[in-house]
Amino acid sequence: MAKTGLAQDERFQQHLTGPGHPERPERLEAIANVLAERKLDEACKPIDVSPVDMKAVHRIHRQSYINRFMRACETGQPFIDVPDSAICPETYWIARLAAGTAINAVDAVMAGEIDNAFCPLRPPGHHAEHDRSMGFCMINNIALAARRLIDHHGLTRILILDWDVHHGNGTQHTFEATPQVLFISLHGHPTFVYPGTGYETERGVGEGAGHTLNIPMLPHSNDDDYRRAFDDKVHPEIERYAPQFVLVDAGFDAHRMDPLAPIDLETSSYGWMTDRMVDVAKRHCGGRLVSFLEGGYHLQALADSVALHVERLLDA
Ligand SMILES: [Zn+2]
Secondary structure, eight states, X not given: OOOEEEOOOGGGGGOOOOTTOSSOTHHHHHHHHHHHHTXXXXXSEEOOOOOOOHHHHHTTSOHHHHHHHHHHHHTTOSBSSXXXXXXXXXXXXXXXXXXXXXXXXXXXXXXXXXXXEEEOOSSOOXXXXXXXXXXXXXXXXXXXXXXXXXXXXXXXXXXXXXXXXXXOHHHHHHHTTOTTEEEEEXXXXXXXXXXXXXXXTOOOOGGGXXXXXXXXXXXXXXXXXXXXXXXXXXXXXXXXXXXSEEEEEEOOTTBTTOSSOOOBBOHHHHHHHHHHXXXXXXXXXXXXXXXXXXXXOSHHHHHHHHHHHXXXXXXX
C-alpha cells in the first residue's frame, strides 16, 4: 500500500458557476460521496489546503491578468474573458486555495510524507493561459505544481501526462519552450473537440523542441485505441525522458457517458491508465506522482472513475 494524499475541502464547492453550467459544485460532492462510501477518503492522508503565495502565481500568469481576475470577482462579474469561464465573488479566493493546495501536494511528496496524491480541485486549470482564462480555468494548478518542482525542489525533468479529453493548451504553452517539462496530452482531435489545439505537429519550440507530444484521438476512440496510443507513443517517449516526477492531469471526460466529447472510454480505462502512470513513477522516480482533477461532467461516471483512480493510487 502506498501512502496516498487527498486534497479534499468543501470550500472548492463554493466556486459557483450558475445554472446549467457543466463545471458545477455537485461534481466534487459526487466525488466526496463515493470516496466516503468506499472508505477511500479515510485511507488517504489529508493534504493541507491553503492559499497560494502570489509570487508562485506570477511565475505562470501575467500580473495584469491576475489583477483583472481579482477585480472581476470583486465587482460581481458573471465570467472572466469568455462566458464559459463563469465566476462568482468567491472564485478568486477559491482559485488561490486550489493553486496553493496543488503546491502543497507536490511539497508533501517531495518531503516523503506521502508517496502520491490526488487533488480534486475547483476551479480546474489546464486551459488557463499566461494572460487569460479559457474553458472554465483561471489559474493553471498543474503548471504551478511543475514550476514549484523546478524552482523550489531543483528538479529538471517533470512529466505532465494530460488525459483529459480536451487539449491542455495552457499547460502546453507554459512549458513548450523548455526541456524541463515533458508534456504529453491525449485528447479528442482538435478538428472536432474544444479548444481546437493539440495537433500532432505541435512538438515544442526552441530548447523545448521534442518535449511536447500531442496524441489527438478520433471520434469514438475506445479503450483499445488508448491502449495502443500508450504502447506505441506514450511509453517510448517517457522511457527516453526518464522523468524525476510524474504529474497527471486527470480529467475524466473521455468517458463514454460524458456529455462534452465523443470519446468512448470505460470506467475501467481509468484504472489501467492510473496503473501505467504509477508504474512509470515507480521505475523512474521512487513512486512520486500527483494527479489533479480537470474535467468529468457525468456525475456517476466521474465518481466511479475517480474512485478507481484513488484505489489504484492506494494500491501502488
Ligand atoms: Zn476536459
